[in-house]
Amino acid sequence: MLRLSCPWCGTRDELEFSFGGESHLTRPTLAASDAIWSDYLFNKENPKGIHFERWMHSYGCGRWFNVARDTVTHEIYAVYKMGLPKPDLD
Amino acid sequence: MAPTQKNRLTSGGRIDRSKPLSFKFNNRKLQGYQGDTIASALLANDISTVNRSFKYHRRRGIMSAGVEETNALLTVSDGKGDVPVVRTTVRALVDDHQIKSPSGFPSVNFDLGRVLDFTHRLWTAGFYNKVFKWPNWHWYEGMVRRMAGLGNLPGGEDGNRYFHHNLHCDLLIVGAGPAGLAAALSSVTSGARVLLVEQDHELGGSLLANRALINAVDSDLWISRTRSALEEAVNVTVMTSSTVSGYYDHNVLTIIDRSTVGVKRFWKVRAKEVLLATGAIEQPLVFENNDRPGIMLAHAAMEYVNRYAVKPADVMVVVTNNDSAYQVAFTLYDNGVRVPAIVDARKNIANEIVQQANQRGIPIMSNSVILNTFGTSVLSSVRVGTLSDDGKSTVNPTDEIACQGLAISGGFNPSSDLYSQAGGNLQYAAELACFVPMQCRQRVTVAGAAQGKFSLAEALTEGACAGSEAANKAGFTCAPIDVTTSTTSSYNLKAVRITPAGDSSRKWVDFMADVTVADIELAVRENFVSVQHLKRYTTTGMSADQGKTSNLNALTLLAELTQKPIGEVGTTTFRPQFMPVPMGAIAGQRHGDFYTPARLLPAHDWHVRHGAVFENYGAWKRPEYYATNGRDRETAIREEVLALRRSAGLFDGSPLGKIELTGPDAGEFLNRIYVNNVLTLKPGRIRYGLMLSENGIIIDDGVFARLADDHYLVSTTSANADRIIAWLEEWHQCEWPDLEVIISTVTSQWGVTTIAGPNARVLLQGIESDIDFSAQALPHMSVATGTLLGVPARVQRVSYTGEMSFEINVPAIQSQRVIEALMNLGGNRIAPIGVEASLLLRTEKGYLHVGADTDGMTNALDVGFAGIVAKKQSDFVGRRSLLRADDQRKDRRQFVGVEPLNDNENLQSGAHFVTPQDEGRRSQGIVTSACFSPTLKRIIGLGLLERGFERKGETVTVFDDGRTFDVRITEPVFYDPSGEKMNA
Amino acid sequence: MNGYSFLSVVRQALNGHKGWPVVWRSPEPKKNYDVVIVGAGGHGLATAYYLAKNHFIKNIAVLEKGWLGGGNTGRNTQITRSNYFWPQSAAFFDHSLKLYEHLGQELNFNVMLSQRGMLTLAHSLHELEGMRRWANAIKINDIDAEVLTPIEVKKLVPLIDLNCRFPIRGGFIQHRGGISRHDAVAWGYARAASAYGVDIIQQCEVTAFNISSGRVTGVHTTRGTIGADKISIAVAGHTSELARMADFRVPVTSMALQAMVSEPIKPCLNTVVMSPIIHMYASQSDRGELVFGGGADLYNSYAQRGGIPLLQENIAALLELFPAFSRLRLMRQWAGIVDITPDTSPLMGLTPVQNLYISGGWGTGGYKAIPAGGETMAYTIANDQPHPLIEDFGLERFESGALIDEGAASGVAH
Amino acid sequence: MPEHPGFDLSQINGRSMVQLRVRPGTADAACKALQLPQQPLRWWGEDPAAYWLGPDHWLLTSDTKPAKDIIRQIDITLAGQLYAATDMSSSNVCFALRGPAARRVLAMGCGIDVHRSAFTTGHCTRTHFANVLLFIVVVEDDNFNLYVDRSLARYLRNWLVNAGEDPITRDLKYRAAEVSNEHDSTINGKSNQTG
Ligand SMILES: Cc1cc2nc3c(=O)[nH]c(=O)nc-3n(C[C@H](O)[C@H](O)[C@H](O)COP(=O)(O)OP(=O)(O)OC[C@H]3O[C@@H](n4cnc5c(N)ncnc54)[C@H](O)[C@@H]3O)c2cc1C
Ligand SMILES: NC(=O)c1ccc[n+]([C@@H]2O[C@H](COP(=O)([O-])OP(=O)(O)OC[C@H]3O[C@@H](n4cnc5c(N)ncnc54)[C@H](O)[C@@H]3O)[C@@H](O)[C@H]2O)c1
């Protein structure tokens, strides 16, 4: 069971959160081509390794935040607020 | 006649001889004592055959004294019904237990199934894959299925109560053997929150089967002192009769707790640090006919003597490949069991041990292994042979040595299941011939036998160190306690577990799954040489014991046969549960009403009193219809519809999602969410809108009202309320944080009562309110705020039925009062309306029901929103997707009305529009709603039809359950197309 | 291929089963192949088999990073059905079921297809309408389906509790649906392909592609570089990773899907039961365990293991429908990494790289598709053009918007 | 609810509840002006009492003042700023849960650490409890207030009563969030092993 650390409320069970998929995506404008639009909509990084993703503390403070998580070990490398850039993990 | 307990020792053991218990085994009346397990009581009564094997129906006796038992998994009835697969080696005997052998027909002692044993050469691994293909497998399946299974489904009512619990601790210690106890004692002074979990009902672990001196006192005394010390420590909690069953990510572990009779608890523990002191499991030896009743793990034999005061047999041969079994032999001997020989695979045996054997006059046969065993119903003798120089064959078979028991010790294998589940790596330790923990990504340490430290001295000292270290790692300080033992134990194992002689199809590797050496040889011959293939092809380790006594031997064999080092062969994957867990415990309280919460309307009790028949609508329990005067569903719905159309209806719409948006950018925010233009909406007015996913698909519809310049109220469908709230928050927080808007959910604050119908206004005008309900002041699609019956109210003029309609929002606490007042006022001019009537009314009006009239492929254009989209300048969620070729396709499924050509045709929701048979029948869309309209007195429907917009008036064939008939495509609006009534 | 039959078993039994040949060969990899298939799951193996059998290509290798059949093919719940909604899906999956119906004989390897019926439950009248919609779609596609009343449901599945928290209002059944033996499918195809000369190379992980001027020419593996004219990817949960190696992106999310088994007991559940609302499905295997599961863990994961939330969820769901199972014990839980597409339909066909093909996006339901997936991919590879049955399942649909959303139409997909 | 030796559950009626949300970034000012707790998961104050729900989100309650008075006070104090103060008195039902087993019962429903050392007077949190969203307030020691959506109140009450049927909650010697070890001695031997 994942235990995620909300930047405000601290560590809580997976059940308290909603997963929002990959973070740091840039939404194209209406003028974007079909290819760019479908890439944004459907093609995600889906890495085997560190995934930059967002979660909402839905059974808590209701805030969205970012998480860097290893998709193999499920280890959490970083938790940071929405809008901040990807952290340097080295 | 008093039962004899022939094998019971007259003294010793941890049983209470003053508390006899009677029980039945296969209808035979027997007796045991308080403190017995079922297995020890059976042994005391000299019961040897307890079961038949899974595949070959071989006789099987008790082979262990612990959780690793493979044979004595019996059906036990405690008065409430039969429960199969009970591990009788760890189940306490209680008075009146009825124990049955699950297999054997007609009886466990005379089993016709033995024919399978006589023909065993046919039923090798992979047998099913090779035969039973003609005419097809299903033809044979029934027969095969009946033969499988370890017992019947539990019968009778389940009298257990199941509860979930959660727990946090700084240090979780698993296992209360010497290592775990020493660790727990060491952590007492740390102040850390420590949890010690032991599956047995007593603390002590292997010490219970043994005798030793610890800190110069008898181990029994040490255990009880330790127990008191731990119980006194406020920071330590001890759980017994509790098994850690799973080790999951982020150091969360599960425990199945059986400590209270009739109750099973499932604990989820979040531990900062975990210390595994789970001990080790003795491994069997593999030789011809090694599965006969009477053959038992050596340390189990010792446990029966020491803990339960039962001699497993009068005459017992001991066979081993390590020193530890000598203690067993001596214990047996010292308690009156004759030990004709210790058969030892090793050439060199330590002098002091030899001396001790000599003192007792027990002959040692070194460099020897068991070749075969004999006996009909129970073991009668064994034959021994000497290992050849290269160890690859045997020589000098002896005559048969008479005995009724054989204690086997192939050395120990650490209980690494939990470690491995945690993601820990195991490494093969050649000198111990077993797998030991190496490293793990989680916060876990291992101590004692679980770490391959098989001596008591090591278990104690390393346990103490590991306990304090783990507490330190969790941020607490303490030092290891001093704990010493004068009892020495040596191990000196020689890695011989498989006798290199004999008929391999009679040498068992996995007793429970009935897998023999021959199966493994065959698998390797056929190239199933990956451990994983081997496991699945032979089913080794896949039965209810999960290979606790078979995996290692199977790997050893595989390595031998493929000439690879065992370490390279690797293990199969350990998975939860460590021990099978009753599923009721895992579900806990989540059953029936607690399976998922049901949401009740604020005026629930009012609806109950007025005959509401409730149905699940998403999470809500809502009135499906009102069974007023005992009318049936159909009548009720029809009458409700007519009552509303003729006069007025009252509908409880409280579950509607209600979201308030405040702030200068509230309009802009909504404008980016809705397909519609939000910015042109005037304060006090309401608009109907659609929300799309980014993929252009309709996810919700509903109205939004502008309460003030910078204040909007959004209504969502009841089913989607939570989803839409999360959706808005996500867009705001993640995508457009710069927009100055605050989103507040007020769904449950407001109870919603809708009054609709031609008399709605007159009715409302009779109620105490400062709101002007007149058409001029409050026209269709407008909103007013004020008070009603003295409480704050918001009234929205929106209509889901096509009638003049007022949606009255009052604080939910007041909802029931308002309903009562309106109903009293209306008398027989108003009727309560259930959800089904409401849905029917909107079908007549041709209003969309998202999720019924739309599916996950329906976009905004398909329901006629092209014009609205075209008029809007700016982007909104999903807009870009509507520009794709497929979204613009002319032949998409579009929203239409439908009516059967012939009035008698029973048009039903779920029918499909189809192309004519001669064009090759193909679905062109679906009838998404259909009903007999009480208002129009004919059948009408809504649907999604290819090119539907341009096919109004066309005749189309529909298909339903094999029938076809013709329908006419119409506009979706059947009732009051001009909107006169609604706007009245 | 040495025949498997009752007679051959008897004959072998007499000589101690000493004469059985290997089920598949384990050769050393060659330098070059006409076709290399990455991933020895059911799909990869079946593709190789049909390439050899139907298209007479013999110089084929299937490269597997672990052990063959050890991916999702070896860890799924064995449900085999074709009750799909959209015509493209129905045509494809029913073709697959038809191939399954003779697969044991075709491969001379019993895959233990048990067409015991696949029952889908409805817990409200509206859901039942949805099922009518679904059942009609299936019938129009010429596949069997029957809508059932609650009493008929109870008759078929006596242990079910019709009055559970979400009372059962009916359901529908595909009688030809059922289960088959997952491992046997992998082994049967492996054996048959190997007999055609296909090299199945295990412990051989593909780490990179050789691509020159937009065309694939070989792979780097943990066992050296291997040249190939054509390469097909069939790696399920790892589809994104392989696509990344070839420099294109695919619309899949990898998630852990769990399954679990109880201790084995005598037959008590003779139908495959699925409930889209009480999210779970269950069947009883021929060995007696209840095999069941539910939804996936809804976040990206390559961790092939289960967790607690879904364990509890699935079991609570199972017991809600079958209270009689409460004292039955859970024996084991595990997970597979499934590759889920936005429309839950597979991804099959060509890729932006020439001569590189893909079979993925099988998500939670590709086991039943193995025969047809293999056959159509073989055709696609051989002709460099999608087989007519899979034309609509290409990558292009995500650009055009022509999704085939089975999830939206039918709820669950296993 | 039936008498229970471990805990007592009752409904608190008539409590005014106001939800306040402010524009992100203006929380500091709002906290100062209105005496709101800025530290996450804390509550203080008496009339009204203020509870932290999120970084820009609070609940204010009072048993004496009507919600509109609380809102009026906010309106005055925060005039000119962007905020939303909403009457939620109907939205939630508040229960009082008290007694020596209260913590254990709470730990049956949720995964947060309810041990005295981690969750004490002045703390409050929302959490996933028995499949519903629950707002738990530690009023003092073994005295909790539970706020739940009105539509789920009956479910929650029944759930808590049912949880009280676990004998562990009746064991008065039982220590807070730890597991009692006393009850081990009350059982007879291994009677229930691996059942
Ligand atoms: C729990 C569970 C239950 C399911 N239930 C059902 C069901 O009831 N019915 C149904 O129809 N479907 C079901 N499925 C889905 C089904 O199992 C899969 O869709 C199907 O097995 C996919 O087959 P495959 O051959 O594509 O993939 P896999 O069998 O996963 O094979 C892919 C192979 O590729 C290998 N590989 C990966 N990367 C590399 C690399 N770089 N180099 C070499 N090899 C590589 C992997 O090791 C693996 O062996 C279920 C899945 C799961 C997990
Ligand atoms: N003589 C030998 O060669 C030999 C070999 C092995 C062990 N031993 C003896 O074993 C002892 C080792 O001590 P130890 O403490 O490491 O092991 P132990 O076997 O004494 O204790 C392990 C304890 O863990 C419990 N346990 C295991 N898995 C559990 C789970 N999942 N949940 C709850 N409880 C669980 C067991 O019931 C047992 O009580 C020493 O006394 C040593 O002499 C001797």
Ligand SMILES: Cc1cc2nc3c(=O)[nH]c(=O)nc-3n(C[C@H](O)[C@H](O)[C@H](O)COP(=O)(O)O)c2cc1C
């Ligand atoms: C249909 C099916 C039935 C299974 N039955 C059993 C079983 O009876 N006993 C068992 O131990 N495992 C059983 N398993 C689980 C496997 O042991 C194993 O967990 C699964 O194939 C995943 O592999 P892994 O755990 O090695 O990763 C079964 C798996 C499947 C797919």
Ligand SMILES: [Zn+2]
């Ligand atoms: Zn939070």
